[in-house]
Amino acid sequence: MSSNPRTLYDRVGGDIAIAMLVDRFYDRVLKDTELEPYFRHVPMEKLREMQLEFFSAALDGPAHYSGRPIDQVHKGKGITSRQLTRFMTHLLATIQFLKLTEQEVSEMYSRIGLFGDSVIDGSGEDSE
Numbered sequence: 532m533s534s535n536p537r538t539l540y541d542r543v544g545g546d547i548a549i550a551m552l553v554d555r556f557y558d559r560v561l562k563d564t565e566l567e568p569y570f571r572h573v574p575m576e577k578l579r580e581m582q583l584e585f586f587s588a589a590l591d592g593p594a595h596y597s598g599r600p601i602d603q604v605h606k607g608k609g610i611t612s613r614q615l616t617r618f619m620t621h622l623l624a625t626i627q628f629l630k631l632t633e634q635e636v637s638e639m640y641s642r643i644g645l646f647g648d649s650v651i652d653g654s655g656e657d658s659e
């Protein structure tokens with residue numbers, strides 16, 4: 532704490548930056564034909580709100596994540612490691628819009644990436 536008084540949440544620009552990030556991120560995800568079908572019946576307003584809380588909490592911001600546990604939300608949907616990689620690639624591309632140092636980009640990317648295993652089904656191999 533004392534060695535680093537500013538959280539990653541502060542350094543990336545707080546709620547405003549993260550809300551912008553979430554918007555841009557899902558714009559990209561919904562244009563990806565491999566990912567878009569997962570979101571067809573999902574109320575996106577609510578999802579953006581939950582993701583804002585989740586990202587903020589993951590970056591040590593003040594928000595309390597009020598959504599469901601990440602594994603419960605995703606397991607059983609048949610999400611493959613390949614789809615997770617695409618999702619994370621969109622995240623990386625979006626983060627690069629923010630004015631961050633390389634160090635902050637990779638820190639933020641890996642914080643979110645930590646949850647990758649809770650999202651995919653099976654051994655991580657693609658299944659049809």
Ligand code: HEM
Binds near residue numbers: 597
């Ligand atoms: C590290 C990766 C990921 C994280 C941290 C993450 C995080 C989240 C969060 C916080 C929610 C909101 C939960 C709630 O409303 O209670 C959510 C919902 C959702 N995510 Fe992810 N997600 C990840 C990867 C993915 C991938 C790869 C896909 C599909 C390709 C996906 C599809 C969905 C869908 C469809 C929902 C809405 C589920 C529903 O409302 O029933 N997610 N995710």
